[in-house]
Amino acid sequence: MKTITLSLILLTIFQNTLSLIPPKFQWKILDFAWESHARDAALASGAYIPQNNMPAGLARWKNKLFITIPRWKKGVPSSLNYIFVNGSQTQLLNPYPSWGEAFVSDRACCITSNSTVVSAFRIHVDKCDRLWVVDNGVADMTGELKQVTAPAILIFDLNENRLIRRYVLDDDVLRDSSVLTSIVVDITGKGCDNSYAYIPDMGSNALIVYSLKRNNAWRVENHFFHFDPHSGVYNVGGINFYWSDGVSSVVLVPSKRTSGYRDLFFHPTSSTKQFRISTKLLRDEHEPKENIFSGAEVLGDRGPLSQATACDYDPISNVLFYTQLSKNGVSCWNLDRPLTEENVPLIISDCTILEFPSDIKIDTDSNLWILSNRQSRFLYESMDFNQVNFRILSAPVNLMIQGTACEKLSTVEKALSFIKRPKTYK
């Protein structure tokens, strides 16, 4: 009896401490694995200003964990970097693919190699061991904004650490206000060549679609890519700010409606709603505008204060995970359930460890990776570099959704949900 009680207590404690999974990596300030005396030179020249480096995106591939640093401010030596998954908690960052290719000084007139990433937010690793990066090409975004190179899509072969392609985006798919925040990739058919990349343009409320095979990109617009005026007020880390950010993150979900295509689930940052559109409408650059406008659907609302900068989808559990800015945490939604506030539980939250969750990814081993970066302090006030500011947490998806509304539906629930399924879920 006593042991049962004890194990029950332990179980309860264990479940309650889920919200406190320890950071796998954490930093007070970011530093790099410099070659010989390069660090001193970079500090002297201003090419490296430690306090101006804030990580924003992540993606895991085997033993590498990629971390991006957008050029918000001056003094970011390298935007695309990696650390080792089995390495220490406060590791130095390694520029990718190499120092020579990744280094950019704020004074640079242009890039020195086609493998150079000037400024990226979020990145994507696909099933074909390729890393997809959308480079905004700008330096000192919040200061003397400078376009070092034209925005481009870069694809790297991760096994060979080699650039497969750099596709420069034409002016006609961009606008002056364009901010390319993430990229997601759909590999269709056999092999790896027939791939499409979908890039949300948060700044000009559009989606850029790129076909690898045709080496061509086009722009898609929709009213649902715009922000919701009801969701533009934020308070994170005690700082108020107002964002009118449009579509910022997208995921691809298998479609039961159109065979051979997937559904692209999207949401603007300043919104609490979830939308969907079939890739059938996106993959054809000549698709009539009317079809694209009528083809996007609202799936539901996650409820007040549920704005998300990023999301990712786990095909095994059929669950979508969202960063939750205003709740310092992560929420999830099992796609077998209707999208309602009750069905999008907050599964982890901590106002210190998860202050400003900026990116979330699921790796091929079904682990969730979360990056938090105190971005509102970094952008609008100041950071205390004596404290830990940047953290990366990781835990198995299974464990994260256990006992929540995102867990797998029982057979009975499945049957019931099928009967009760609203029209848009056909």
Ligand SMILES: *[C@@H]1O[C@H](CO)[C@@H](O)[C@H](O)[C@H]1NC(C)=O
């Ligand atoms: C990490 O794993 C690699 C092999 O992938 C190994 O060579 C290296 O020694 C490991 N490092 C640590 C710190 O365990």
Ligand SMILES: *[C@@H]1O[C@H](CO)[C@@H](O)[C@H](O)[C@H]1NC(C)=O
């Ligand atoms: C990038 O690639 C293009 C096309 O192959 C080439 O013309 C150009 O010189 C390259 N740029 C750099 C900086 O290497």
